Amino acid sequence: GVTDQDILADQDTSADVVSNGMGLRAQRYSPLSKVNAQTVQDLVPVWGFSFGGEKQRGQESQPMVKDGVMYVTASYSRVFAIDIKTGEEKWQYDARLPENIMPCCDVINRGVALYDNLVIFGTLDAKLVALDKDTGKTVWKKTVADYKAGYSISAAPIVVKGKVITGVSGGEFGIVGKVEAYDAKTGEVVWSRPTVEGHMGYLNGKENGITGGQANKTWTGDLWKSGGAATWLGGTYDADTNLLFFGTGNPAPWNSHLRPGDNLYSSSRLAIDPDTGEIKWHFQSTPHDGWDYDGVNEVIAFDYQENGKTIKAAASADRNGFFYVLNRTNGEFIRGFPFVDKITWAKGLDKKGRPIYNEEFRPGNPADAKDGAKGKTVVAAPSFLGGKNWMPMAYSPDTGYFYVPSNEWEMDIWNEPTAYKKGAAYLGAGFTIKPINEDYIGVLRAIDPKTGKEVWRYKNNAPLWGGVMTTGGGLVFTGNPEGFLMAFDAKTGEMVYKFNTGSGIVGSPITWEQDGEQYVSVVSGWGGAVPLWGGEVAKRVKEINQGGTVWTFKLPKRHEIAAK
Numbered sequence: 001g002v003t004d005q006d007i008l009a010d011q012d013t014s015a016d017v018v019s020n021g022m023g024l025r026a027q028r029y030s031p032l033s034k035v036n037a038q039t040v041q042d043l044v045p046v047w048g049f050s051f052g053g054e055k056q057r058g059q060e061s062q063p064m065v066k067d068g069v070m071y072v073t074a075s076y077s078r079v080f081a082i083d084i085k086t087g088e089e090k091w092q093y094d095a096r097l098p099e100n101i102m103p104c105c106d107v108i109n110r111g112v113a114l115y116d117n118l119v120i121f122g123t124l125d126a127k128l129v130a131l132d133k134d135t136g137k138t139v140w141k142k143t144v145a146d147y148k149a150g151y152s153i154s155a156a157p158i159v160v161k162g163k164v165i166t167g168v169s170g171g172e173f174g175i176v177g178k179v180e181a182y183d184a185k186t187g188e189v190v191w192s193r194p195t196v197e198g199h200m201g202y203l204n205g206k207e208n209g210i211t212g213g214q215a216n217k218t219w220t221g222d223l224w225k226s227g228g229a230a231t232w233l234g235g236t237y238d239a240d241t242n243l244l245f246f247g248t249g250n251p252a253p254w255n256s257h258l259r260p261g262d263n264l265y266s267s268s269r270l271a272i273d274p275d276t277g278e279i280k281w282h283f284q285s286t287p288h289d290g291w292d293y294d295g296v297n298e299v300i301a302f303d304y305q306e307n308g309k310t311i312k313a314a315a316s317a318d319r320n321g322f323f324y325v326l327n328r329t330n331g332e333f334i335r336g337f338p339f340v341d342k343i344t345w346a347k348g349l350d351k352k353g354r355p356i357y358n359e360e361f362r363p364g365n366p367a368d369a370k371d372g373a374k375g376k377t378v379v380a381a382p383s384f385l386g387g388k389n390w391m392p393m394a395y396s397p398d399t400g401y402f403y404v405p406s407n408e409w410e411m412d413i414w415n416e417p418t419a420y421k422k423g424a425a426y427l428g429a430g431f432t433i434k435p436i437n438e439d440y441i442g443v444l445r446a447i448d449p450k451t452g453k454e455v456w457r458y459k460n461n462a463p464l465w466g467g468v469m470t471t472g473g474g475l476v477f478t479g480n481p482e483g484f485l486m487a488f489d490a491k492t493g494e495m496v497y498k499f500n501t502g503s504g505i506v507g508s509p510i511t512w513e514q515d516g517e518q519y520v521s522v523v524s525g526w527g528g529a530v531p532l533w534g535g536e537v538a539k540r541v542k543e544i545n546q547g548g549t550v551w552t553f554k555l556p557k558r559h560e561i562a563a564k
């Protein structure tokens, strides 16, 4: 079974992948180097495994590998265990969801957590399920939140010191975001931490302090009671500072004129004590958000040297178009810079990292309109799907660069009146996403976090929606909606490999070593938010076919022979 030590050492141990992010810091870096710029051209698929059925749709999973078995999730809250060597199925689990689930952004799932002999994942009806790794039979099952109120789970949980840590989705339905810890072996809840100011936290069944100290300091009226701030992308963990990093989504509703104030802790990054659920620091990237700039994107701990000193930093590329480097011990802003070409809603960041707004790019107040039905429409960039959305970036300690999957797009956005109703969409906004350039939307960027400089870029016709991985072989892997698994030279950005998987890639690649051979796996299956919410962009990519296949690659045996 998987131990805490296995999980903590995941980035440095190449024989398996036992955490989302390929290490709890989620650098998505593997030291493996047999597959490199010289050899990668020969990478060939060894098997493909179909998730089958009519249930295709978006496949955003990162597979896990332990003791010769792959554990991978698929659309509609399914899990598969597959023999690594042969691609044969060992078991599958189908959560059999109720009819009336309400995921906002496709029926996706991003992966499992492994602990002891358990395979643990979250479902679209907002449950955590722990399965026996050998049989796929349910060992425990817990309700995290009420799916009838709009809650769901799409993120991969993580396990830290024996606790499964999960967030929740539902920001478009006026839920209240939270982060929760469960005993991994029994499923008993240990702590619960709401992410909207004013709500009570719990530790071992006892009250453990109101988030933010009191209600309504940064909200208006009763809006904090349905304030959103969903923790829908899950979190990362840094053992060095013993902190969990979770991002929070947009405040609800989108119409910002209804909720004057900063609306803590929406569109923020939170550092949380994994033992108690207490918030140690917060950094709000978009106070008083009016554009759906969720602050959920992954926070990646990394160290760098400056003037002979080690800086304990963390980086995050926000939907709002800015890349942030923070001091991960206390959340202080070190620097921030745009990582996309076009940002209209803010002129820049001040010394503390707070945006300097361009108020003319905030959608107008419907109350100012003659009929009160629709406020002034503005064209804002980035679009609400963000300069970067959920798809994880990677960090290479070899180059010191972050590899950021990003998109260039803007939107028409306007506000409308709205009121909270349990289980109903709670936006108060309308929108249309539009491309900015004729020939590309996606841009994979190599970014130097010390200078903000873009070192290289690769432009992609369709929006990039898949995760990134970097390796000791000096490569950067990712996939595109056109279907290609691609590898780039980490220093120059030259594309050195591509393979067509037959459907769009919106999952995250992994690599590991078994019996002296380096394997690479990625899930293929187009979907996620773009085809559903992408407006003009969705039209541009409407020809892409759906799918649902895990592909596994390695170098042919003759490489081993040649090496000897």
Ligand SMILES: O=C(O)c1cc(C(=O)O)c2c(n1)C(=O)C(=O)c1cc(C(=O)O)[nH]c1-2
Pocket: 060, 104, 105, 106, 108, 153, 154, 155, 168, 169, 170, 171, 172, 230, 231, 232, 249, 250, 294, 384, 385, 389, 390, 527, 528, 529, 530
């Ligand atoms: O506020 C939320 O609860 C929530 C949840 C999710 C999700 O669970 O995937 C997404 C979003 N928001 C969202 O804003 C968004 O752009 C998005 C894209 C995707 C995707 O998987 O393609 N999910 C989500």
